[in-house]
Amino acid sequence: MKTTNYYKIKAKSKVAFAFVLSLMMFLSSCKDENEVRSQFALKDNPTKMEVPARGSTETYTVQSSGSWKVEPQRKEKWLKIEPIEGSGDGTFTVTVNKNIAHEVRNIALFFTVDGQLHNSVLKIEQAAATGGEEEEDPYIYLDGKPSKLEYEEAGGVSSYVLRANGKWRLELEDQPDWVTVEPMEGTGDTPLKMTVAKNTDVERATSLLFFLDDVQQSQSVSVYQKGQKLQVSGDIVLKEDFNWLNYGSEIFYTTTGETIIGNWTAEQKAKGWTSSPSSDGSTSVYARKGFVKLGKTNVAADFISPRLVNVQRTKNLIVKFKAAPYMTAAGTKDPTFLRVEVVGPGTVDVSEFNINNWPSAVPIDLGYYTSVWNDPMTERSFVITGATEETKIRFVASETDLTLKKTNRIFIDDVVVTVQ
Numbered sequence: 001m002k003t004t005n006y007y008k009i010k011a012k013s014k015v016a017f018a019f020v021l022s023l024m025m026f027l028s029s030c031k032d033e034n035e036v037r038s039q040f041a042l043k044d045n046p047t048k049m050e051v052p053a054r055g056s057t058e059t060y061t062v063q064s065s066g067s068w069k070v071e072p073q074r075k076e077k078w079l080k081i082e083p084i085e086g087s088g089d090g091t092f093t094v095t096v097n098k099n100i101a102h103e104v105r106n107i108a109l110f111f112t113v114d115g116q117l118h119n120s121v122l123k124i125e126q127a128a129a130t131g132g133e134e135e136e137d138p139y140i141y142l143d144g145k146p147s148k149l150e151y152e153e154a155g156g157v158s159s160y161v162l163r164a165n166g167k168w169r170l171e172l173e174d175q176p177d178w179v180t181v182e183p184m185e186g187t188g189d190t191p192l193k194m195t196v197a198k199n200t201d202v203e204r205a206t207s208l209l210f211f212l213d214d215v216q217q218s219q220s221v222s223v224y225q226k227g228q229k230l231q232v233s234g235d236i237v238l239k240e241d242f243n244w245l246n247y248g249s250e251i252f253y254t255t256t257g258e259t260i261i262g263n264w265t266a267e268q269k270a271k272g273w274t275s276s277p278s279s280d281g282s283t284s285v286y287a288r289k290g291f292v293k294l295g296k297t298n299v300a301a302d303f304i305s306p307r308l309v310n311v312q313r314t315k316n317l318i319v320k321f322k323a324a325p326y327m328t329a330a331g332t333k334d335p336t337f338l339r340v341e342v343v344g345p346g347t348v349d350v351s352e353f354n355i356n357n358w359p360s361a362v363p364i365d366l367g368y369y370t371s372v373w374n375d376p377m378t379e380r381s382f383v384i385t386g387a388t389e390e391t392k393i394r395f396v397a398s399e400t401d402l403t404l405k406k407t408n409r410i411f412i413d414d415v416v417v418t419v420q
Contacts, residue, residue: 039063039064039065039066039113040062040063040064040066040068040111040113040118040120041062041063041064041120042060042061042062042063042120042122043060043061043062043063044061046060046122047121047122047123048122048123048124048125049094049096049122049123049124049125050125050127051096051099051124051125051126051127052126052127053098053099053126053127053128053129053130054098054099054139054163054165055095055096055097055098055099055126055143055163055189056095056096056143057093057094057095057096057143057144057161058093058094059091059092059093059094060091060092060093060094060122061089061090061091062086062089062090062091062092063089064087064088064089064090064113065088066087066088066113066114067085067086067087067113067114067115068085068086068087068090068111068112068113068118069084069085069111069112070084070085070092070109070110070111071109071110071111071112071117072107072108072109072110073107073108073109073110074107076107077097078096078097078099078105078126079094079095079096079097079107079124080094080095080096080097081093081094081095081109082095093159094109094124095161095191096124096126097189098188098189099126099127099128099129100129101128101129102128102129102130103128104125104126104127104128105125105126105128106123106124106125106126107123107124108121108122108123108124109121109122109123109124138165138166138212138213139163139164139165139212140162140163140164140165140166140168140210140211140212140217141162141163141164141210141219142160142161142162142163142192142221143160143161143162143163146221147221147222148221148222148223148224149194149208149221149222149223149224150224150225150226151196151223151224151225151226152225152226153198153199153200153225153226153227153228154198155178155195155196155197155198155199155225156195156196157193157194157195157196158193158194158196159191159192159193159194160191160192160193160194161189161190161191161192162186162189162190162191162192163189164186164187164188164189164190164212165188166187166188166212166213167185167186167187167212167213167214168185168186168187168210168211168212168213169184169185169186169211169214170184170185170208170209170210170211171184171208171209171211172206172207172208172209172223173206173207173208173209173220174206176204176206177197178196178197178199178204178225179194179195179196179197179206179223179225180194180195181193181194181195181208182195194223196223196225198309199225199226199227199228200228200309200310200311200312200389201227201228201312201313202227202228202229202230202312203224203225203226203227204224204225204227205222205223205224205225206222206223207220207221207222207223208220208221208222208223228312230312231311231312231315231419232419233418233419233420234418234419235418235419236416236417236418237308237310237311237315237317237417237418237419238305238306238308238310238415238416238417239415239416239417240271240273240305240414240415240416241290241413241414242287242290242291242292242413242414243290244267244268244271245264245268245287245288245289245290245291245292246287246289246290247259247286247287247288247289248286248287248288248289249288249289250288250289250290250366250369250370251366251369252324252326252359252369252372252411253326253327253361255286258286258287258288258293259286259287260282260283260284260285260286260287261273261274261275261283261285261286261287262282262283264287268287271306272305272306272307273303273304273305273306274303274304275301275302275303275304276302276304278295278299278300278301282299283301284296284299284300284301285301285302285303288411290413291373291411291412291413292411292412292413293326293409293410293411293412294395294396294397294408294409294410294411294412295326295397295398295408295409295410296409300396300397300398300408301396301397301398302394302395302396302397303394303395303396303397303412304343304392304393304394304395305392305393305394305415306392307344307389307390307391307392308387308388308389308390308391308392308393308417309389310389311387311388311389311391312389313388314345314386314387314388315387315388315419315420316383316384316385316386316387316419316420317346317383317384317387317391317417317418317419317420318381318382318383318417318418318419318420319340319381319382319383319384319393319415319416319417320379320380320381320414320415320416320417320418321379321380321381321395321412321413321414321415321416322373322378322379322380322412322413322414323338323353323355323378323380323410323411323412323413324355324357324359324372324373324378324410324411325355325356325357325358325359325409325410325411326409326410326411327358327359327360327361336354336355336356336408336410337352337353337354337355337398337408338352338353338355338395338396338397338410339351339352339353339395339396339398340352340353340382340393340394340395340396341394341396342384342387342391342392342393342394343391343392343393343394344388344390344391344392345386345387345388345390345391346384346385346386346387346388346391347384347385347386348382348383348384348385349382349383349385350382350383353380355380355410357372357375357377357378359372373413373414379414383420393415393417395412397409397410
């Protein structure tokens with residue numbers, strides 16, 4: 001007689017149930033993981049872009065944790081999307097050209113995220129043309145019809161679309177040098193690029209003027225840039241401690257590991273400090289741990305600051321710096337003259353310093369050389385009259401003519417420039 005083992009069936013059922021449950025949890029986990037990986041939304045959840053017959057431009061903000069791409073329903077010459085893809089949070093701009101047909105036109109934009117189609121859809125619908133070109137009133141304006149364009153102190157580059165139904169040109173009131181627009185003339189709808197320079201002065205503004213078929217229009221757009229407070233005595237325009245240099249030894253006479261300026265990293269060179277070729281063709285400025293050394297045996301050197309870009313207008317400046325001379329192990333003292341001058345606008349009230357605060361020639365302990373930099377005798381100062389943002393400071397360890405073979409090694413640190 002065949003006997004049914006209900007215990008085994010029950011056990012197998014439990015195993016099967018556990019397997020199915022595990023599979024469902026796995027699939028659910030994968031689904032959740034995909035959903036997290038495919039997170040995507042348009043800010044404010046727009047679903048439709050309604051465009052007049054003359055065309056329009058709209059910028060949308062993407063909020064995403066993955067790589068996204070805009071997928072038009074089909075290719076159309078009258079539609080432009082830029083950029084078409086991105087990663088993470090970002091924006092894209094939709095430009096719809098003028099519709100000259102007497103029919104409404106529409107298209108849908110879909111979105112993929114990490115290669116997967118998302119359920120968001122943006123529908124674009126443009127109105128039909130209502131009459132012939134000859135019946136259309138003349139017009140010229142920036143898309144969106146802004147009355148004011150605002151920029152931060154840092155400046156930047158922005159893109160706009162000019163809408164016009166004729167030959168046009170633009171002018172900037174008073175022809176400022178801090179803002180440019182390209183192109184300045186054209187025909188019909190045209191993309192524009194506006195570039196605004198960094199502002200180190202007080203707030204400033206100009207107006208963008210419009211001309212259509214050589215006739216100036218009544219409207220204009222204000223271009224405004226935020227500024228900084230007007231500089232007063234004591235304001236710092238340059239502070240450099242050279243702590244981004246980390247070569248060799250802090251002990252003055254241990255030259256092992258010091259690194260000539262030509263071999264500094266790209267990031268260090270980008271700080272803007274430079275040096276001129278000396279009598280042997282080299283640029284004999286050496287980086288140490290948080291300070292620099294100018295010159296070597298029989299070779300003079302200079303060290304030139306970056307432009308003082310934070311100076312507003314024309315200012316008188318106080319330059320403070322620390323310097324110490326070099327002494328050989330045998331006790332030989334180099335000539336100790338350090339000359340200073342400006343490159344660009346301005347004049348100095350003192351052109352030469354006798355750097356005679358001699359440290360010990362015999363390497364002592366590290367604390368001793370740290371104390372040299374803290375000694376009040378190490379700091380010197382001079383005044384630059386008539387400096388601008390184009391001014392540079394030049395330190396020269398020897399005669400200002402670097403072709404002369406002179407030994408004049410000097411250590412420099414902590415350059416601070418303030419408004420007088």
